[in-house]
Amino acid sequence: GSPFVLCPNRACPAQVSMKIQHFVGRKMMDIDGLGEKLIDRFLELGFLTDVPSIYRLPSRRNELITLERLGEQSVDNLIRSIEASKERDLGRFLFALGIPEVGERSGRDIARDLRTLDAIRHADYDTLVALNNIGPRTAAEIQEWFAEEENIRVVDDLLALGVKPVESEGPESLDFAGQTYVFTGKLEKFSREAAEALVLRFGGKAAGSVSKNTTALVAGPGAGSKLKKAEELKVAVMTEEEFLAMLPEGSLVEPA
Numbered sequence: 001g002s003p004f005v006l007c008p009n010r011a012c013p014a015q016v017s018m019k020i021q022h023f024v025g026r027k028m029m030d031i032d033g034l035g036e037k038l039i040d041r042f043l044e045l046g047f048l049t050d051v052p053s054i055y056r057l058p059s060r061r062n063e064l065i066t067l068e069r070l071g072e073q074s075v076d077n078l079i080r081s082i083e084a085s086k087e088r089d090l091g092r093f094l095f096a097l098g099i100p101e102v103g104e105r106s107g108r109d110i111a112r113d114l115r116t117l118d119a120i121r122h123a124d125y126d127t128l129v130a131l132n133n134i135g136p137r138t139a140a141e142i143q144e145w146f147a148e149e150e151n152i153r154v155v156d157d158l159l160a161l162g163v164k165p166v167e168s169e170g171p172e173s174l175d176f177a178g179q180t181y182v183f184t185g186k187l188e189k190f191s192r193e194a195a196e197a198l199v200l201r202f203g204g205k206a207a208g209s210v211s212k213n214t215t216a217l218v219a220g221p222g223a224g225s226k227l228k229k230a231e232e233l234k235v236a237v238m239t240e241e242e243f244l245a246m247l248p249e250g251s252l253v254e255p256a
Helices: 013-023 036-045 052-064 071-087 090-096 104-114 117-121 125-129 136-147 149-160 192-201 225-232 240-246
Strands: 180-184 205-207 216-219 236-238
Touching (some): 013 036, 052 149, 090 117, 104 117, 125 136, 136 149, 180 192, 180 225, 192 205, 216 225, 225 236, 236 240
Parallel strands (some): 180 205, 180 216, 216 236
């Protein structure tokens, strides 16, 4: 279930604490040093009031270092961590917002397909439901979440406080159009099917045999006759690592 159903009143400290804990989590904004105890303490003292208030903490450094059991070093480490989190990628930012049904993977998929926060905020149900791996329920939840005034305020405040989610490069940054790849041997990171599907997704062709039209042969250990043929035809041969290095980050997700 969702961690946000503790008490129906949004402003109740337990709710706010859970939201902040989720937001700063390792797979979300990854703000180190802001654990549950400190969050609750900051809420009590009024240093934290909602998620965006995390980004107001750096300006209160002088007050924070006077707190018991904190001290300059831990406050400065926390501030560094808060500043660093301003540029997490968009998929993680979506996951961090705590939109029901949006997890690590769906956040990444939505960010990759829609590319900008603006496009996601204004996407209608039909756009969302047509995305990869996004079902009707998730699409409805995202649309409802971005229609709520309180949530819009949170996102606007975060942006105003300097949070700049790094937007996905998206498929266009990698263009395999007119290129043909052949895979052979044992691939470590993914199945041959998944590799071929990736080439197709980025507009290329995947073939079963090497010819003079092959752009490159991706060869894993145990590559046999195809490797010989590629060498005869002077077709480029790459390792799986080299092939992976060409892909935008996050594009290699095995179908669940």
